[in-house]
Amino acid sequence: MASILIVEDEKKIARFLELELKHEGYDVLTAFDGRSGLDTALEADPDLLILDLMLPELSGIEVCRRLRHSSDVPIIMLTAKDDVSDKVMGLDMGADDYVTKPFAIEELLARIRVALKKRRAKDMQKPDGQDHVLKIGCVSIDTASWQVHVREEPVALTRKEFDTLRYLMEHRGTAVTRDQLMNEVWGYDYIGDSNIVDVYIRYLRHKIDDQYGIKTIHTIRSVGYLFDYEEQA
Numbered sequence: 001m002a003s004i005l006i007v008e009d010e011k012k013i014a015r016f017l018e019l020e021l022k023h024e025g026y027d028v029l030t031a032f033d034g035r036s037g038l039d040t041a042l043e044a045d046p047d048l049l050i051l052d053l054m055l056p057e058l059s060g061i062e063v064c065r066r067l068r069h070s071s072d073v074p075i076i077m078l079t080a081k082d083d084v085s086d087k088v089m090g091l092d093m094g095a096d097d098y099v100t101k102p103f104a105i106e107e108l109l110a111r112i113r114v115a116l117k118k119r120r121a122k123d124m125q126k127p128d129g130q131d132h133v134l135k136i137g138c139v140s141i142d143t144a145s146w147q148v149h150v151r152e153e154p155v156a157l158t159r160k161e162f163d164t165l166r167y168l169m170e171h172r173g174t175a176v177t178r179d180q181l182m183n184e185v186w187g188y189d190y191i192g193d194s195n196i197v198d199v200y201i202r203y204l205r206h207k208i209d210d211q212y213g214i215k216t217i218h219t220i221r222s223v224g225y226l227f228d229y230e231e232q233a
């Protein structure tokens with residue numbers, strides 16, 4: 001059974017989650033501050049992290065950032081505030097999803113199942129040959145090493161940016177709807193702001209199109225987005 005680490009300083013919530021998750025059959029670990037959460041995550045190597053953002057010692061954002069140096073464990077953030085900038089920052093630091101407090105336990109359980117399923121699917125994609133490299137124009141992405149190059153130069157993308165770009169490139173020449181991107185990049189039962197897709201498209205255009213004088217991500221009015229490679233005049 002999958003193991004889950006809960007990092008949450010509110011002991012009542014941590015205890016409640018622990019009981020619920022154990023009831024679902026998960027192995028559960030708990031930590032009550034950011035530093036011990038980070039240590040436990042590194043030592044115990046759990047299958048998934050539930051990470052509160054407002055933590056003593058180290059903030060949840062900081063735990064996320066440090067953990068991502070060496071681990072791609074799925075992370076679901078708990079956020080007290082319904083604050084988009086907080087969520088975007090967490091997602092940029094490599095979190096996979098978030099749930100706003102107070103949350104319904106069923107919602108969190110559904111997110112956990114999605115995150116674990118995505119992880120298993122990813123683990124099963126064993127790279128062989130160059131099948132994992134997709135190159136369109138001067139933009140190439142490597143889905144095994146998670147690297148992106150434009151004109152042979154490496155471009156640093158966050159995980160959500162990478163997933164968004166990958167989906168668009170895999171569907172080159174086809175208009176992709178916001179809903180498709182939400183489902184593919186954030187998961188089917190994601191119940192968040194769909195304008196987050198537009199935020200990530202903006203980041204990608206800044207890092208790729210604007211930096212290299214090319215046009216790759218086109219807006220298709222009232223539909224969504226389309227990847228098509230053009231050198232800009």
Ligand code: CA
Nearest residue numbers: 009052054055
């Ligand atoms: Ca807290």
